[in-house]
Amino acid sequence: MATYRYNPVLLVLIVIGLAAALIVNWQRHGVEQANSRVEMVMDYEDIVELSQTEGVPLDVLMRQFKEAGVTTLAVYETTLEKLAKSGRLTALSGAQLADAQRAGYAVDSVLGGSNINTEALYVLGDGPVFEETWSDLIRRLGPERVILKDATPRRKVLEVLANPEKVMKWNLGLPTHELKAASGYGFNVIARPTNYTKVRPEDVEAVFARLQGIPNVTGIMFVGEEVLGYPDLLALTAQRMKEQGLTLAMIEHPLQLGFVRQEGLLPLATLLNYQAARVYVIPKDEQPKLKVLEAAHRWVVTDQERNIRINLLRKYDKAEPGQTVIETNLAYVAAVKQGLVAKGFTIGPAGTFAPYFPAAWLLALVVIGATAAGVLFLTLVYPFAPRYQYILLAFIAAVLVVPLLKGGGTLTRQAAALASAILMPVLAMTWQLDRWRRRPPTLPASLGRIIGDGAASLTLTVLLALTGGFYVGALLGDVRFLLEMEIYRGVKLTFVAPLVLITVVYLTRYDLFGGSEVRGLRDLWRQVTLLLNCPVKIKTLLVFGIAAVVLWVFVGRSGHTAGVPVPAIEIKLRTFLEQVMYARPREKEFMIGHPAFFLAVMALYHNWPRVLHYVLVVAATIAQGSLVETFAHLRTPVFMSLVRGLDGLAVGIVFGVLAVAGIYLLRCLLSALARRPVAK
Structure with missing residues (x-):
């Protein structure tokens, strides 16, 4: 069995980055609470x-x-149309005045004896409203197109040389x-x-x-x-x-x-x-x-x-x-x-955020921690000498940190946040896989033991994955992101990439086809080759078709697109959770990922097929990725994102217990039916 070493230096750098991230998030929390x-x-x-x-x-x-x-x-x-309807002034087209003249009305006296321009608009009135309208018409058309045709102590007349229908609807200050x-x-x-x-x-x-x-x-x-x-x-x-x-x-x-x-x-x-x-x-x-x-x-x-x-x-x-x-x-x-x-x-009057920007040195520590996480992941897939790990760490960290220390680095921070959101959930699940490999579950396995192990292991995994959330919340925690003038980039990738990476990790540790001992990265390619050479049957195509639909829904429901509609029953569930909890947990966590984690534990205890265990591990990773991605919604207060994740854990444990108990009950029922004598 291949063994993987967690470099303590890299772990220390990740912990230091976490400490810096917690400081920034605490400062950010204060800014959010004040608004x-x-x-x-x-x-x-x-x-x-x-x-x-x-x-x-x-x-x-x-x-x-x-x-x-x-x-x-x-x-x-206002507009001339509004002012005319409210009776604050009169606005008539030249054509309307010409019609009135032909009908016998004394229009000439209104215009001070001037001829009517049927293509112009005539505005009649007096007082402050008229004066404001006059000044704004001049600003928009110029004085040569807004002509004072007549003025008396009680009334003034403007001739506006513009399309009457359009001018009536123009904004005029x-x-x-x-x-x-x-x-x-x-x-x-x-x-x-x-x-x-x-x-x-x-x-x-x-x-x-x-x-x-x-x-x-x-x-x-x-x-x-x-x-x-x-x-x-x-x-x-x-x-x-x-x-x-x-x-x-x-x-x-x-x-x-x-x-x-x-x-x-x-x-x-x-x-x-x-x-x-x-x-x-x-x-x-x-x-x-x-x-x-x-x-x-x-x-x-x-x-x-x-x-x-x-x-x-x-x-x-x-x-x-x-x-x-x-x-x-x-x-x-x-x-x-x-x-x-x-x-x-x-x-009262709208609150605003203080112009908060985290200290560059704190952000630099978080970026170094994210870089250390990336190097650590590489060593857990393909181990290489520590000196090369440090060289790689130093090179990448220098490229990312220098722009920060120079007073810029927005793109650097976005890249480090994306890496943190992808890597931390995968590292948390990788640690859990290695923990299971070091101490395989032993039989007999009672229902209580499976539930206890599942709840404890899930809680530890969630706490580890939260490191990624704190990293994201700190790296993108300045006022521009809180106002959403800048945004987290890579939402779709954040959902998909952890599933790909955990697949790579899984195939370097377990043999999907059973029997063979996995010795690391080279066995990954062997398993991929075997998978590609498998005969394709109709039922296989159906399974892949269902998986494709699930993936489409999973990705399409992420971010802020209108691609995949939300069922009415789910909207009602969301409303209920919003009313009874401080922060509504995400369905991907408590309905899919966390119950799958419990079932993955059960699969180990009962030695279910390896392919099924792999599917459950991937589903469990969905929840960890979703947990971290919650913090990528920077407009959401960081405290609410944290509580949302913990609420998801609490509700997810309940759903996980129900899932394990349901499977256990089903097994007992099937076993009882199998022992019943056949009727003669």
Whole structure:
């Protein structure tokens, strides 16, 4: 039997890396704990619309939503269409005026005797709203295309030389009257401006000039595909936001990975020294399918697990049974607030992360530990002399550490995190395989003995695999990753690679075909050759087909893709676990991997076929890989990732015991049936 030596120097380096990782994760935990304030936002227009459609005075409705939990109103840029519908000014196309003239109306007097341009748009009004509209039309079209045709003490007339239908829908700046109204009702305000085409400094200044006199403006959530000032004036935008103490609101992508595409968003966040908060909004086509309590529960889970600090709540357009539309929306807001407060959140202006970056020397120790883990794995597959191990270690560590010590190294850290996520679960399972080989289980094996050995061995393996999680959480634990401006790369590889590597390890230690003594790496190729030369039967193809489907589901369900749908019964199970546990464990762990670990122990005790034992070991590795990959979701607090893994272990032990007991009971039943005499 081939023996493998665990180099103590490499083990010490891994432990030192773990100590450094624990320090970084503790610091990160403090940063995450300090950011627990959630801003509850609704669109100003939504509440106004509810007031108009339901016939409730606006001031009454505003007070009710404030009492229910809304802290902030989002105010969008206005348009000529909105202003005309609200009666704040009049906007008519030249064609409409020509029609009126032909009908006998005195249109000439309206235009001060000027001829009508049927291809132009005419804007009539006076006062602050008209003046703001006029100034923004000039900024977007130029003074030569916005002409004052007539002016009296009570009315002014503008001729706008542009396509009337399109101009009516253009964004024309933040409406001061709405900003003041929202603030006047006692709410904070989030402004939602758009960028200008060929934006100029005076355009940026105009936006912030309108915000300057408005109290309680807490942040900006940009609309459109660009942030204000992109591409050349981001520094000016950042400067003005800093001066007014505004938080940058970054809207999470519907697939929950990254943000809705807005050019300049991430550079602006950097210029703001990460004074930014993540925003979530339930998609318009999805919210109507959710009951109020289901939607409220989603908000609580979202804020807990994804560092969302601005909840942009859309209104419900249909009432719940036995309620009015307004009662439904008030109950919705109140349920979200109550759920968040119950989980320890406070309600108010959005919290932001401190601009945390771990010390370079701590990260260097973690990277060296990850490198040592990689070298150790190689020695456990193909042993080679210690001096060559140290040379390899020194070379790889130097390549990875030098960029870190120079103040950069983001790619280095991502590479080391990927290596840690792949290698640590495999090393944990490799240690378990070698432990089984050194001390093979002995018969007779009682059910209690199998369960006890399985629970103890699984717990040790999980604790070893957690090293990889702590490595990942530390290496990618700065504020950029917490905000998801940078992400962990290699999610699919993280799920697949450990299964391949544990297969290599297994074939260097056990003979799948039975009988022969395995002597290391060269016997791996012998077994692969035998496997490739096996005759293919229809049932073999069916087995491989089933395995391919399982692999497709396994990989397709990883990450944040919409490739493989989640069954309704699984969604209900997830919701139940979210309600009864601090952090919902992953199904891959407690329903697949951990029970497979128990069955792998049982397979050794009862000398089941080696191929079956191999399949169970691979399935058990799935859980260890999933456990570590949990920490790769950097937007999730590191403490929650840890508790999720431990919850998975606890529930997995229960499922493992049930799996072993079920097999044991089935064996007893079959044995009893076999001993029954045949009826004559």
